[in-house]
Amino acid sequence: MVKRFGGLVAVDEVSLDVYPGEVVALLGDNGAGKSTLIKCISGVHHADKGEIYFEGRRIRFSRPIDARREGIETIYQDLALANNLDVGANIFLGREVKKRYLGGLIQVLDDAHMRRESEKALNLLEIHFPNLTQPIESLSGGQRQAVAIARAVYWDAKLLIMDEPTNSLGVPEQRKVLELIRKLRDQGVPIILISHTLPDVFAVADRLVVLHRGRKVTEKQAADTDTHEIVQYMVGALDDTRVQ
Amino acid sequence: MLSQVWAWAFLGSLVVFFVIAIQIVSDGTVNFLTIRNSQNILVAITPILLLGLGQTFVIIGAGIDLSVGWVMSLASVLSALAIRAAFNAGLPLPAAVVAGLAAAVAGGALVGLFNGVIIAKLKVPAFIVTLGTSFIVRGIALLLSQNTTVIGLPRGVRSYGNDALIYLIRGEGGGIYFFERPEVTGALLRRMDRILPYPVLMTALVVAIAIFVLRKTQFGRHTYAIGGSQEAALRTGIRVDRHIILLYVMSASTAGIAGFLSTLRFTAGSAVIGDPLLLSSIAAVIIGGVSLYGGAGTVIGTVIGALIIAVLVTGLVMLNVQAFWQFIVVGTVVILAVLIDQSRDLIVGRAKRR
Numbered sequence: 001m002v003k004r005f006g007g008l009v010a011v012d013e014v015s016l017d018v019y020p021g022e023v024v025a026l027l028g029d030n031g032a033g034k035s036t037l038i039k040c041i042s043g044v045h046h047a048d049k050g051e052i053y054f055e056g057r058r059i060r061f062s063r064p065i066d067a068r069r070e071g072i073e074t075i076y077q078d079l080a081l082a083n084n085l086d087v088g089a090n091i092f093l094g095r096e097v098k099k100r101y102l103g104g105l106i107q108v109l110d111d112a113h114m115r116r117e118s119e120k121a122l123n124l125l126e127i128h129f130p131n132l133t134q135p136i137e138s139l140s141g142g143q144r145q146a147v148a149i150a151r152a153v154y155w156d157a158k159l160l161i162m163d164e165p166t167n168s169l170g171v172p173e174q175r176k177v178l179e180l181i182r183k184l185r186d187q188g189v190p191i192i193l194i195s196h197t198l199p200d201v202f203a204v205a206d207r208l209v210v211l212h213r214g215r216k217v218t219e220k221q222a223a224d225t226d227t228h229e230i231v232q233y234m235v236g237a238l239d240d241t242r243v244q
Numbered sequence: 245m246l247s248q249v250w251a252w253a254f255l256g257s258l259v260v261f262f263v264i265a266i267q268i269v270s271d272g273t274v275n276f277l278t279i280r281n282s283q284n285i286l287v288a289i290t291p292i293l294l295l296g297l298g299q300t301f302v303i304i305g306a307g308i309d310l311s312v313g314w315v316m317s318l319a320s321v322l323s324a325l326a327i328r329a330a331f332n333a334g335l336p337l338p339a340a341v342v343a344g345l346a347a348a349v350a351g352g353a354l355v356g357l358f359n360g361v362i363i364a365k366l367k368v369p370a371f372i373v374t375l376g377t378s379f380i381v382r383g384i385a386l387l388l389s390q391n392t393t394v395i396g397l398p399r400g401v402r403s404y405g406n407d408a409l410i411y412l413i414r415g416e417g418g419g420i421y422f423f424e425r426p427e428v429t430g431a432l433l434r435r436m437d438r439i440l441p442y443p444v445l446m447t448a449l450v451v452a453i454a455i456f457v458l459r460k461t462q463f464g465r466h467t468y469a470i471g472g473s474q475e476a477a478l479r480t481g482i483r484v485d486r487h488i489i490l491l492y493v494m495s496a497s498t499a500g501i502a503g504f505l506s507t508l509r510f511t512a513g514s515a516v517i518g519d520p521l522l523l524s525s526i527a528a529v530i531i532g533g534v535s536l537y538g539g540a541g542t543v544i545g546t547v548i549g550a551l552i553i554a555v556l557v558t559g560l561v562m563l564n565v566q567a568f569w570q571f572i573v574v575g576t577v578v579i580l581a582v583l584i585d586q587s588r589d590l591i592v593g594r595a596k597r598r
């Protein structure tokens with residue numbers, strides 16, 4: 001994959017494999033290109049070069065909905081929520097459930113159903129909301145993050161991408177998210193996890209990929225490395241592509 | 245919802261104020277709260293409301309449509325030309341009127357399509373596109389009407405634009421009549437009230453549809469989502485471009501209906517009917533609590549906003565206040581409405597809306 005923004009090469013010939021039942025952590029300093037790379041996978045950006053194969057098929061996404069239709073769900077770093085809408089509306093945004101009348105001529109939003117389902121999805125995270133009918137702008141950062149996570153998890157993803165999913169959560173909620181990641185992995189859902197919290201990464205990741213200034217500088221099994229070594233890759237002190 | 249309670253309360257106090265003030269000024273001879281007056285107010289807000297309805301959707305979607313005034317004018321001219329041509333070609337009057345409606349809505353929709361495509365696909369700011377379009381449409385409307393009123397419509401058109409559902413004559417020799425205008429003259433005619441004129445009914449129907457669409461359908465939900473965060477809407481898979489185009493088509497189409505109704509009302513097409521209403525319609529939308537930042541607002545709010553403006557204008561006229569004061573008062577109310585809205589956000593401590 002290659003993605004340029006004008007003269008800047010944000011993603012520079014990075015290759016990445018993810019297999020069912022595995023968590024791949026994507027690491028790197030700020031500006032390393034992590035978010036850009038996953039946005040190429042989720043259909044937000046069009047890669048300038050590169051190919052995506054999903055379940056063995058070559059796929060091309062012109063819009064994010066194409067990726068979602070394939071079963072690729074993404075939790076974005078900026079959450080991508082509509083703060084003026086309530087929890088249910090956000091979890092079902094773009095995929096609203098409707099009641100049909102007159103043979104589908106008139107379709108009415110089924111808000112009650114969407115609210116019930118949203119509650120179920122949130123219960124999975126064991127995060128309880130005082131009020132599901134408030135616009136989410138009245139929620140805390142952590143609660144909103146939970147909504148974004150619940151939205152991705154609700155739709156039975158075939159690939160789950162999480163861009164710093166725990167960064168505004170409290171410690172108990174962070175633990176819940178890590179548990180959820182393990183649970184989904186055990187169900188066979190492949191996960192790409194971007195995180196800066198290395199203990200979290202080592203707690204759940206099977207494989208680690210480190211980017212530095214848009215390039216992939218290493219890829220290691222979690223069992224074969226440690227925090228100290230990974231940090232050196234992240235800051236550019238180590239680089240597997242460099243001829244020693 | 246708080247803001248809507250405010251708006252209702254404000255409207256209510258305005259009515260109370262005018263009832264009392266007009267009683268005092270007229271020494272108890274003039275009453276503000278009459279059937280006739282209420283119907284006059286409804287007739288007056290019809291075009292403002294129709295222009296404001298489409299605008300409500302557009303602004304909730306974080307856009308703006310400055311072209312609706314001249315689109316209404318163009319639609320008035322188009323519908324007059326269509327009715328005249330259809331009637332002269334031998335079509336029965338009802339068919340000719342339907343042709344007029346079709347011409348008005350189609351003409352409006354076409355302008356809306358033009359606006360929407362340039363805004364959504366070419367990413368030109370809505371303010372600029374619709375400003376430019378309003379000049380273009382103005383030129384076309386004046387060309388088509390040859391800078392004069394389009395007349396020569398069949399006489400029967402008048403009753404479509406002015407007849408009412410109910411006629412009420414109180415007192416001696418009076419009665420209540422439905423659908424059919426009673427043939428009366430003199431004192432009886434003077435005592436006759438027209439309740440729910442057809443243009444008001446048609447507008448009410450459009451309002452009801454708009455409330456339903458905004459509150460209960462996926463289209464309405466997506467309108468809020470796009471206004472709240474276009475990026476979020478895009479990433480969840482909403483077809484944002486198509487939606488924005490539809491918003492401008494809707495806005496111009498309701499302006500088209502407004503133009504059609506004005507043609508029926510005056511039995512003539514006019515290229516200068518709509519422009520003075522543009523700012524009133526935006527004022528109604530803003531007084532009604534629609535956020536210019538997008539993402540917030542309701543159709544009912546716009547209805548209340550239009551009612552507030554109409555009550556103000558009618559009340560001031562009945563108080564014999566010089567007409568120029570209307571502008572000063574309406575302008576002050578617009579600014580106050582936004583100030584109240586903002587201070588509420590400050591008090592509630594909501595995050596700044598973008």
Ligand SMILES: Nc1ncnc2c1ncn2[C@@H]1O[C@H](COP(=O)(O)OP(=O)(O)O)[C@@H](O)[C@H]1O
Nearest residue numbers: 005008010028029030031032033034035036037
């Ligand atoms: N939409 C964009 N337009 C221009 N430059 C961008 C855009 N998005 C990201 N970049 C740039 O690309 C580089 C990689 O950014 P990003 O992928 O967000 O890094 P990370 O997520 O690893 O912190 C940065 O230099 C950033 O400034």
Ligand SMILES: [Mg+2]
Nearest residue numbers: 034035036077
């Ligand atoms: Mg990032």
